[in-house]
Amino acid sequence: MKPIGTSKLRIHLLFWILYYILEVYLDFYWSRYQFPDFSWQLRLQNTLMLELGYLLIKVPLAYSLLYVYENPAIKRFSKYFLGLLIIVLAVLVHRFFTHFIMYPYIYGVTETLDGKELSGYINGLVAFNSFMDLIFMVGLVFGVEITRQKNVLKEQISQLKSEKLDQELTMLKAQINPHFLFNTLNNIYGMALKKADETPEVILQLSKVMRYNIYEAAEKSISVRKDLENIRDFIQIQKIRYRHLSMNFTEDLDNPSQEISPLILIQFVENAFKHGVSESLGEAFITIKIVLKNGILTYFIENSKEEMLHKHSTKIGLKNIRRQLELLYPKHSLIVEDKSDRYIVQLIIDFNDTFRA
Known part of the structure; x- marks a missing residue:
């Protein structure tokens, strides 16, 4: 957000320039009839x-009236009194300038009213004209300032909402990351107990995933290509442990550089392993299809599971991911089917119509 003081100065300076141009135009046009003998250059x-x-x-x-109006230390009655006093003084000064300076020194004539010379500068009708001229200007200034303050307030509210949203997303990611690491370290622990030869390779894969979670996931958005690379690394780790797994991963992307929030897609893959493959007694399968066409991402994941094993499962992370989707992509579509022998997720994100990408 721009500094409020700088913005206010710029807006008010622009107002006075435009107001001066308007008043010059109106008085110059009026002088054609008031002083027809003057040349246009002189007028x-x-x-x-x-x-x-x-x-x-x-x-x-x-600005005297604005100060009185905006000063919280001045009581309401005092505001009215001071405002009226300032306006009266301004009308007197306005009339003094018009009668004793404008007409005799600028136009070189004596001020008249209905063809009669004004002996003094106080007259009911001309004083009312001065009052209306000043009040019209005051109304314009107050209108500009109130509009500016409302816009500043909207910007501040929007900024606060954005900051709150960032804080909530950061908190949600912080909740997801430990869950992901917990599951992965459990896998490595199981392999270490078996003294599997593939353990060093899995650790290397884990380092890539860790690098992603520490650095890439800290960004607000990354490319779909990078996000899918992380998912492949995660799957590679899991496939070494679950040799009975039938894995089918397909993708069709027309724009791999499309930005997406990190750690959204992988959470469903993680759940597929934790609540499906890891609990399967026989052959298990996971099918993942990702299609990105014309800014619309369709993400389909299906995994096998044992019947009734999920009755008391909390599925840690699913609630968080729903909340992230609500915050980042309000018009997304998420369909979750928990069947007796399989778990199906279909997520559709329209990147052409998102609140925050």
Whole structure:
């Protein structure tokens, strides 16, 4: 977010430039009828000087009223009294400038009303005209400032929501990472007990997965290609342990560089092993299909499981992943089928219509 002070200065400076141009145009157009004998060059010169003089009155008036209005230390009744006093003083100064400076020194004539010369600068009708001119300007300034403050408030609220979202996602990822490492280390522990020759290879694979979880997963988004590479590494570790596993992994990506939040897809693969393959007594299978076409990701994963083994399973991580999907991709589609002999997940993410990618 841009610094509030800088933004306010820029907006108000732009307002006064546009306001000055508008007033010059209106008074220059009016001077054609008020001073028909003047050349346009002289009328333009007089109008530029005139409006500069009025700005010296209007700018202090506007910000004096803004100060009174925005100052929480000033009570309501005092705000009304001070506001009225400031406006009255501004009208008097406005009339003084118009009567004693503008007409005699800028236009070189005496101020008149209905063809009659004004002997003094206080007159009910002309004072009302000055009041309306000043109030119109004050209304514009207050409108600009209130609109600016509302926009700043919206930006602040949006920033707070974004920060809260980032904090919640960080917390959810922190909950997922230990769960992933817990399952993987259990696999290596089992192999170490058996003194399997493949143990060093699995450790090497694990180092790649660890590198991904520590560095890549810390990013808000990564490419689908990198995410799938991590899934393959994870599967490679598991396949060494589960030799009875029938694994079918297919992918069809038209844009492998498409960004996705890390640690979403792998959580379903992890559950497929933890709540399916690891508990299977006979042949087990996992089928994974990933299709990315025109910004739409379709992710299908099916795994075998033993009947009724999941009755009391908490499936740690599934609740977290649902929450991540709600935060990152509000219009996603997630269908989970827990059948007697298999577990099926189908996830669809439309990257063309996401809140945060």
